[in-house]
Amino acid sequence: MARPIRLDDVRKEYHTAGTTHVAVDDLSLEIPEGSFTTIVGPSGCGKTTTLRMIAGLETPISGTIHFGDRDVTEVRPQDRNAAMVFQSIALYPHMTVRENIAYGLKVAGVSKVERDAAVDEAAETLQISEQLEKMPAELSGGQQQRVALGSAFVQDPDVLLLDEPMSDLDAKLKAELRVEVQRLHQEMDATMVYVTHDQTEAMTMSDHVLLLEEGRLAQFAPPGDLFDCPVSQYVAEFIGTPSTNTLPATVEAGDHGPTIVGEQFEIPAPEPQFADRIGDSVTLGIRPQYLSPDEGDHRIRVIVNVVEQLGTEFVVHGTSVDGAHVNVVDENVGEAGADDELSVGFDAADAFVFDVDGETICHGDALGAARSASTSQ
Amino acid sequence: MSAVSTLQGRLGEFDEKRLLLFGTFVPFTLFFVLVWGVPIGYALGMSLFSDPTGAAEFAFLGNYVDVVTSELFGTALVNSVVYALSSTILSLVLGLGLALVVNREIKGGNALRTMMIFPYLLPTLVVIFMWTFLLDPNVGAMNQFLLDYGLIQEPLAFFSSTTWAMPAVVVTSVWKYGSFAFFILLARLQAIDPNLYERARVEGASTWQAFRDITIPNLRGAILIIILVRGIWMFNKFDIIYLATRGGPLDATTTLPIMVYELAFLGSPNFGGATALAGIMFLLLAAVAVVYFWAFNPEQEVAA
Amino acid sequence: MLGLGKGAAGKYVSQRTQERVRRVAVILTALLVAVFVSIPVYVMIAIAFQPSVTTFRGGQVNLLFDSFTFDNFILLFTETGTPRYLFNSFVVTASSTLLATALSVAAGYGLTRFEFRGKTMAARAVLFAYMFSPIVLAIPLYVIFFSLNMLDSYFALTLALTGISAPFGIWLMWQYFQTVPVALEESAWIRGASRTRTLWEVVLPVARPGTIATAIFSFSVAWNDFTMARVVMSQNEMYPITVGASLFLDRVTIGWSETMAAAVLMSLPPFAIALFLQNYLLQGFNVGGLE
Numbered sequence: 001m002a003r004p005i006r007l008d009d010v011r012k013e014y015h016t017a018g019t020t021h022v023a024v025d026d027l028s029l030e031i032p033e034g035s036f037t038t039i040v041g042p043s044g045c046g047k048t049t050t051l052r053m054i055a056g057l058e059t060p061i062s063g064t065i066h067f068g069d070r071d072v073t074e075v076r077p078q079d080r081n082a083a084m085v086f087q088s089i090a091l092y093p094h095m096t097v098r099e100n101i102a103y104g105l106k107v108a109g110v111s112k113v114e115r116d117a118a119v120d121e122a123a124e125t126l127q128i129s130e131q132l133e134k135m136p137a138e139l140s141g142g143q144q145q146r147v148a149l150g151s152a153f154v155q156d157p158d159v160l161l162l163d164e165p166m167s168d169l170d171a172k173l174k175a176e177l178r179v180e181v182q183r184l185h186q187e188m189d190a191t192m193v194y195v196t197h198d199q200t201e202a203m204t205m206s207d208h209v210l211l212l213e214e215g216r217l218a219q220f221a222p223p224g225d226l227f228d229c230p231v232s233q234y235v236a237e238f239i240g241t242p243s244t245n246t247l248p249a250t251v252e253a254g255d256h257g258p259t260i261v262g263e264q265f266e267i268p269a270p271e272p273q274f275a276d277r278i279g280d281s282v283t284l285g286i287r288p289q290y291l292s293p294d295e296g297d298h299r300i301r302v303i304v305n306v307v308e309q310l311g312t313e314f315v316v317h318g319t320s321v322d323g324a325h326v327n328v329v330d331e332n333v334g335e336a337g338a339d340d341e342l343s344v345g346f347d348a349a350d351a352f353v354f355d356v357d358g359e360t361i362c363h364g365d366a367l368g369a370a371r372s373a374s375t376s377q
Numbered sequence: 378m379s380a381v382s383t384l385q386g387r388l389g390e391f392d393e394k395r396l397l398l399f400g401t402f403v404p405f406t407l408f409f410v411l412v413w414g415v416p417i418g419y420a421l422g423m424s425l426f427s428d429p430t431g432a433a434e435f436a437f438l439g440n441y442v443d444v445v446t447s448e449l450f451g452t453a454l455v456n457s458v459v460y461a462l463s464s465t466i467l468s469l470v471l472g473l474g475l476a477l478v479v480n481r482e483i484k485g486g487n488a489l490r491t492m493m494i495f496p497y498l499l500p501t502l503v504v505i506f507m508w509t510f511l512l513d514p515n516v517g518a519m520n521q522f523l524l525d526y527g528l529i530q531e532p533l534a535f536f537s538s539t540t541w542a543m544p545a546v547v548v549t550s551v552w553k554y555g556s557f558a559f560f561i562l563l564a565r566l567q568a569i570d571p572n573l574y575e576r577a578r579v580e581g582a583s584t585w586q587a588f589r590d591i592t593i594p595n596l597r598g599a600i601l602i603i604i605l606v607r608g609i610w611m612f613n614k615f616d617i618i619y620l621a622t623r624g625g626p627l628d629a630t631t632t633l634p635i636m637v638y639e640l641a642f643l644g645s646p647n648f649g650g651a652t653a654l655a656g657i658m659f660l661l662l663a664a665v666a667v668v669y670f671w672a673f674n675p676e677q678e679v680a681a
Numbered sequence: 682m683l684g685l686g687k688g689a690a691g692k693y694v695s696q697r698t699q700e701r702v703r704r705v706a707v708i709l710t711a712l713l714v715a716v717f718v719s720i721p722v723y724v725m726i727a728i729a730f731q732p733s734v735t736t737f738r739g740g741q742v743n744l745l746f747d748s749f750t751f752d753n754f755i756l757l758f759t760e761t762g763t764p765r766y767l768f769n770s771f772v773v774t775a776s777s778t779l780l781a782t783a784l785s786v787a788a789g790y791g792l793t794r795f796e797f798r799g800k801t802m803a804a805r806a807v808l809f810a811y812m813f814s815p816i817v818l819a820i821p822l823y824v825i826f827f828s829l830n831m832l833d834s835y836f837a838l839t840l841a842l843t844g845i846s847a848p849f850g851i852w853l854m855w856q857y858f859q860t861v862p863v864a865l866e867e868s869a870w871i872r873g874a875s876r877t878r879t880l881w882e883v884v885l886p887v888a889r890p891g892t893i894a895t896a897i898f899s900f901s902v903a904w905n906d907f908t909m910a911r912v913v914m915s916q917n918e919m920y921p922i923t924v925g926a927s928l929f930l931d932r933v934t935i936g937w938s939e940t941m942a943a944a945v946l947m948s949l950p951p952f953a954i955a956l957f958l959q960n961y962l963l964q965g966f967n968v969g970g971l972e
Binding site: 393394396397398400401402404405406408409411412413415416417419420423471474475478479489490491492493494495496497498499500501502503504506507508510511516518552609612613614615616619620634637638641642648651652655658659662663666 | 707710711714715717718719720721722724725728783784787788790791795797803806810811812813814815816817818820821822823824825840841843844847851875876877880901904905906907908912922923926927937940941943944947948951952954955956959
């Protein structure tokens with residue numbers, strides 16, 4: 001039965017040769033029961049450590065972990081009713097596929113008849129019924145991963161954990177298995193936690209995304225929120241490909257109130273957030289997807305470096321006239337080529353503003369509202 | 378619970394992990410203490426007494442001094458070094474040559490490999506039988522061969538000749554132990570990425586250059602390890618020399634281990650001297666090992 | 682593949698000819714080595730299986746097979762202590778192999794998976810033990826066994842032999858276990874298997890090649906051994922075959938034919954291993970010190 005997973009001030013440190021490395025820094029969050037949550041972040045941000053603590057393979061130095069009402073912080077992995085799929089797949093090389101899948105049940109003392117039935121069912125769900133009597137070494141990477149998924153499925157766990165299960169597979173296999181995993185999620189009554197460094201997976205598969213920054217929670221929200229309402233520059237830059245464009249600016253006092261002034265643009269800023277920030281340096285963030293040639297309230301001029309064509313979209317890699325890298329993603333870039341100058345624009349409602357520490361001051365709608373407020377004056 | 382975890386116990390799996398830790402280490406520690414620790418300690422103790430099993434008188438370093446200043450010590454030391462170095466280097470050279478050969482030619486390679494393992498597994502005594510026979514002045518094939526081809530006038534009693542005893546012993550040792558170097562080098566050779574050679578060819582390197590710039594650097598670690606390991610092992614070898622020549626003739630093949638044996642079991646037992654000599658041997662080896670590691674750092678080459 | 686180290690004749694001789702020359706050189710070298718390795722073995726077999734009369738006819742050694750006989754072996758079994766010697770060898774070798782392997786597997790696993798204070802010391806101790814000549818261990822063991830009245834016992838010799846083979850065995854298993862991914866064990870734990878159960882059902886089966894390599898090594902050391910046996914055993918009926926046979930060289934009544942027959946007997950187990958288990962042995966060599 002699926003349970004919510006709650007972490008309270010969970011902390012994990014590693015001591016090596018005199019120095020202490022904080023892998024997970026007082027992390028607190030609650031993962032809703034039955035949801036599909038992905039933990040993303042760059043290498044070393046603590047996502048695998050967090051997953052392993054949920055599994056019980058590592059124990060936090062401080063803090064607690066609950067599955068629903070049950071405090072599992074000190075409970076052995078054997079007793080947590082969780083299942084895990086490993087990055088290295090971890091199939092027992094000396095057992096057949098059937099025996100591999102059945103192993104957990106065997107340990108639990110389930111009778112052979114029941115075991116076989118459960119394995120057959122799992123194999124069918126994952127379309128590996130043909131491979132049941134083979135040895136792991138005879139299977140392809142994708143098949144092996146399905147066996148691993150089957151082994152987890154068969155346990156009927158409360159919590160299913162996956163540690164970068166696709167990272168060793170090619171793109172096509174990844175796409176196939178992504179669908180499998182989501183199917184499994186629908187069929188199983190479990191809370192799924194999925195660790196990956198591939199944000200495409202994160203954004204397409206999950207109900208919630210947990211983005212970590214050096215062991216700390218950067219943002220925990222549904223994918224759409226991370227895309228359009230990032231709480232920090234870190235989030236805005238990590239999520240989305242290509243990365244959010246960042247342009248420097250300052251807050252100045254303007255005729256109609258505070259204004260965000262950059263090299264090529266002036267955006268009216270909402271009073272409440274910016275009244276005290278006159279004179280501060282800020283950063284404007286705008287996603288490439290929200291920049292369009294010759295459209296939008298605010299324009300910037302960009303020198304084109306390289307244009308990539310991906311299907312129906314074009315990605316323009318360029319440099320703005322004041323030196324910042326600017327990328328544009330749009331379906332229509334006209335005849336733009338290298339060294340051409342392009343005028344692209346955006347609406348304030350699509351922009352983010354970050355302070356010097358990277359925290360978002362406001363984004364999107366608030367900015368949009370400020371504009372309409374100032375123009376209506 | 379982590380697989381590599383500290384003993385600062387956590388509640389819960391404290392018991393089982395503790396139990397396992399005990400289970401794996403207690404036998405190990407017990408065994409080592411009993412079979413190694415106690416005897417070595419005891420030996421060390423013995424070395425400080427003259428006549429330790431009889432009227433033990435505390436002689437502190439007396440035994441050590443006696444041993445080092447004895448006539449035999451110098452000869453034995455030289456013999457040990459000569460033996461260790463020549464058998465190691467010969468094994469290395471032959472092993473390398475053969476490994477290079479086998480690396481290319483897989484056809485029949487398997488049979489060759491089986492053949493190469495065999496001498497290593499044979500009891501030393503059997504090897505001695507074979508070679509004593511082969512080199513026997515009366516019935517040995519070697520002598521017959523040399524006589525027939527006029528290379529010598531009279532049969533040569535290899536193991537009884539002061540000049541030839543050591544070389545004979547070295548050859549016998551290489552025959553038995555040479556495959557060690559062969560296997561290690563072969564494994565290492567096969568691990569070299571063939572793409573490196575292909576690239577070298579494309580870039581115009583000759584066979585010799587490829588060998589010098591790709592093969593040798595990659596083998597460096599293995600070679601260093603072989604020299605260290607075999608060197609130590611050969612330095613400490615007792616049975617093959619003893620069985621072949623008993624250290625003779627006239628101490629021509631007496632190495633330090635043989636000297637130890639003679640001190641302890643030949644004539645009036647001088648356990649004090651024997652253990653002192655053993656201690657000296659160890660110190661020598663330890664010193665060499667330390668210098669070796671410091672100078673070459675072979676561990677870097679090998680993922681220890 | 683390059684690597685023969687021959688001179689850069691490329692400028693003067695066509696590639697094809699070079700290839701052919703190399704090929705010939707390769708085959709020649711292989712042949713030479715094969716001959717070098719097999720001659721002593723052939724000699725042993727030739728002499729063991731022929732009656733001494735034929736072998737030594739006319740003062741010259743006759744190495745070509747004229748006749749075939751088991752007489753030499755029969756002589757060994759009826760007129761020397763060979764059966765008893767063989768029995769001793771088997772007992773001591775079997776026990777020592779078992780003990781050394783069990784120890785190595787346990788210690789190897791522990792060293793790989795557990796961190797604890799004094800671990801580096803333990804690892805160094807193993808290396809330290811390796812640098813001692815067996816003769817060095819033999820002397821104090823002799824004195825200790827003597828005072829404990831344990832000389833001439835299987836137990837004492839087994840301990841001594843295990844002492845010699847264990848250090849390398851432990852090191853071998855230690856290296857080997859490092860190639861067994863922890864994820865395999867973790868996967869079993871999450872499925873509910875206790876650590877011990879995981880050890881038996883997952884770790885040990887996966888580690889079997891390494892275990893066998895260690896067993897082979899310990900077997901070699903024990904079966905092969907002369908030094909320890911010579912020191913620990915002084916009664917003729919306790920001698921293993923190696924010590925027993927060494928006496929043959931000194932006895933006038935035992936000729937070369939019988940000695941070689943004894944040599945053949947001693948070579949049988951190693952030969953069987955080389956033939957049937959060489960893969961495991963090679964895996965052992967691979968892991969043992971040179972990834």
